[in-house]
Amino acid sequence: MAHTVSVSKGCFVHKPHNRNKNTPKKQFILTTDRQLWYKAYKRVWSSIEVKLESLQEEVFSEILENLVYYIQKCHKNKASNKGRNEIPSATLLTGVNLPDHDALFAALSSQLHDKVTPYVATLQARHCTTVRSTIEHMVLQLMNYNRFHSDDDLEDVVKDRLKKNQCNFLTLSAWYKEQITSKRLRMSPRKKLRIKPDLQVDKESVLVVIIPNVEGFSPQILQDFILIASCYVTSLPLVFVFGVATAVRTLHRSLPYHVSSKLRNEVFHSQPSSSYLNKVLEKVFLTSACPFQLDDKTFKLLIDVFLFHDLSVCGFIQHYKYCVMEHFFDCDYKVLCCSVSELAPNIKSLSEDQLEKLRQLPSFRRYVDKLPQKEKAPLLVDDDHFRVVLEKLMTELHGYLLNFHTLLRCLHTLTSSLPKSPLGKQLREVYSLAISCDISESPQFRECFQLLGFQSREELLDKLKKVLSILQNVSSDLPVKVSHLKDIHRELSRYYTEIVSVGTKAAEQTLKSPSKVDIGKNINRYQLKEKLLELSRKPKSLSGYEEARKKLLDYLAGTVFPQFLVPPTNTPFNEVLFFSNLAGVKRHIVGTPRAAIHMALNNPHYYLEASESVETHFVK
Structure with a gap:
């Protein structure tokens, strides 16, 4: 009887014998180590990994310190446990x-x-x-x-x-x-005298x-x-x-x-793991120091997997790492996803083909279409001129990223504690909305500033003080232009001083006592109604604090946030820093067991790593 013949039905698989499985893997590693995109990926992820390790130590430190202290002291009082064997x-x-x-x-x-x-x-x-x-x-x-x-x-x-x-x-x-x-x-003999004969005191x-x-x-x-x-x-x-x-x-x-x-x-x-995730996002990923950013759909997918699937921060980090790898893989011009100090040498290292791929990006095409006709030709033909403009636009993109994240934290500070939190209580919720649309045009934004219009003097001063602290922490020696942030800080400081100077007595003095209005006698109901409507149209007098609060909120809602909290799709070369391949990520991190089983049954050689040498026999 042949070795593949059986009385019952069966499936017999013969894999190749003389195949060195390690050879292609070694070749892949040797080739990728020399690629520009791989070096850029390693630099970016290594910097992220260092921050994650530092944050993990910080998060675990409090609970671990209490545990270690308890374990150190739990056997000190042995007399109370004598005879109880606890x-x-x-x-x-x-x-x-x-x-x-x-x-x-x-x-x-x-x-x-x-x-x-x-x-x-x-x-x-x-x-x-x-x-x-x-x-x-x-x-x-x-x-x-x-x-x-x-x-x-x-x-x-x-x-x-x-x-x-x-x-x-x-x-x-x-x-x-x-x-x-x-x-x-x-x-030593001296140390022995200080130790009790009980073995458990050490x-x-x-x-x-x-x-x-x-x-x-x-x-x-x-x-x-x-x-x-x-x-x-x-x-x-x-x-x-x-x-x-x-x-x-x-x-x-x-x-x-x-x-x-x-x-x-x-x-x-x-x-809770959700608190840990918020710290990871606020201190590592949602910062201008991290050049790699996620678009709104991919970011929402990773958050949904965390909240509704495993609640694992480690899993979220691994999914984020996959997005970083997918972003850099086999794309050398992504070396520009780096810090501002590395932009100039990385731009010089790009080849003509990579520069041409950058010219084909949709955001750059939209940028060129808005330029005068005489400025378009040098950008599309002259590589040297294109490198100069590329460095300028990438520097501006990093400046946009700094402004965006700084003012996003300011907006979150102002709105997170409002009733019902229209923009959300966490920074990740505000970020998800801000990169998907113009947040200053959203109904949630307008509702928040309506609620801020009812804030008391103490509450508004407390929030404004935190906002000034965020702006103050922006380093002045960054290689990108931050003069507008300094101007915002100076203007908000002036509003803060003005609100502080408005005391309770001054506010009461600015209130005008209502004057008596002669409605008249012997008027009918219709005339009374018209008189009251006329009185209601008269402007209401505001206190000093109310006037200062109105000016502050008008400045923030009408000038600052609409100018700097715009979606990244409006900036040229945003594809270099922002990852937007939702379909690829979803296919790899969201399980589809039915499709995987169907593929394995139809194409077993794909999983057995043998293309033509697999022999399958079905015997009745």
């Missing part, structure tokens, strides 16, 4: 953004290693299918703390140091006592066990593990850290009273 534990409420948990617990483990103890074990649910395997993973990580790096090294550690049947609490207790004893033997001897995902653990395994560990808490200073994605009651439901009574629990709350 294990100090911390429950960290992380939220449902599961992909972000790895970064949080990796940062926690790193800080514990640096500040508290070298003995830290992280137990993943996928490795702890039984109580025995749970204890094995914990013991191996604690006893091989200076060698343990990843789950792949676990088997090698077992062969080198221990047998699996030796990975238990008795072995751990004996090893721990030996470690502490050897440490004390290395101490803060570096705490054994921390981190369980990042309690929901993924089997409740029975978790209960047995805690009960066994509580029997050794007198000889082992154990500390448990539980990561809970939903609520504390999840842990209570998993642990009955006879188990939860063995824990001395403390609850810690991490900030």
Whole structure:
């Protein structure tokens, strides 16, 4: 019988044997490393990545500091725990953004290693299918703390140091006592006198066990593990850290009273993932320092995936990274998506073909159509002249970006706390509207300024002070022209001084007392109505503060925001900085399982990496 013949129906696939899979990948890497677009992409993303890492440390710092402090102090008062066998534990409420948990617990483990103890074990649910395997993973990580790096090294550690049947609490207790004893033997006699005979007073001897995902653990395994560990808490200073994605009651439901009574629990709350995303956007992506920008549709897609799919900031960052790669891929003129200081050398490095591609951009075409006829020909024919104009227009584009983001933050500061927040409470909501249309013509904008017209003196001064602070923080040594921002700051400072100088008494003095109006006697109802209408048409007298407030709002709504908060499509070469390939992004980051399965069944060679050598036989 042939080797592909079967009694039942079947599908037999024969893949090529002598095929070097690594060759094309190496060739691709070697060629792309020398490409201009790839170097530009690496520079942009590296700068973004540095800011993201710094922000992550800042976001995690507060919750991690509290956790580390608790773990340092939880075994200090051992007398109160004598005879109760309670294990100090911390429950960290992380939220449902599961992909972000790895970064949080990796940062926690790193800080514990640096500040508290070298003995830290992280137990993943996928490795702890039984109580025995749970204890094995914990013991191996604690006893091989200076060698343990990843789950792949676990088997090698077992062969080198221990047998699996030796990975238990008795072995751990004996090893721990030996470690502490050897440490004390290395101490000076003076230091030994200051240390009590209790082994658990040394803060570096705490054994921390981190369980990042309690929901993924089997409740029975978790209960047995805690009960066994509580029997050794007198000889082992154990500390448990539980990561809970939903609520504390999840842990209570998993642990009955006879188990939860063995824990001395403390609850810690991490900030919501939406707050973390807002910080990422406000401090990294929605700034003029980041040359790469998203258009309104792509930005809305990424936000919708975050809010309605996974609530993962890590996922949002990966999607954003894909947009950056798609923006730069195989397009050398995108090297101009850089800082202003790098524009001149990057423009000189462009070839004639790349300059021609820049001339074909729709925004530049619209710009040329508005020029006089005598100025069009040099731009379309003379490359040297085009390079000069290109540098000028790209510098102006960066200036537009600076003005746009600065005044967008000013508008958000003024409107975010208004009733019902017509423009939204978050900066991302204002940004999404501002890049999709002329925000000063929107009904939400007009409603906001109507509400600002009713603001009290104290509230308006507080908001105006924050706006002045935003304008003041714009550095004066930027290579783009910011004189208009300085003018705006100077003008708003004058309005601020004017409003401050208008005191309560001065405002009362400017109010004119209503004069008595002689309506007359013996008039009929129609004459009374006409008289009242005539009185209502007379202009109402305003106080000093109301006049100053009206002038300020007219200046902002009529001059500042309409001039600088215009959509980026109005600026030439906006395609260089703004990414707008919504269809490509949607196809790659939004799952379409039905289409993928259909394609895999029709074209199996696409997934098997074999075009013509795949032989498929259907046998009845």
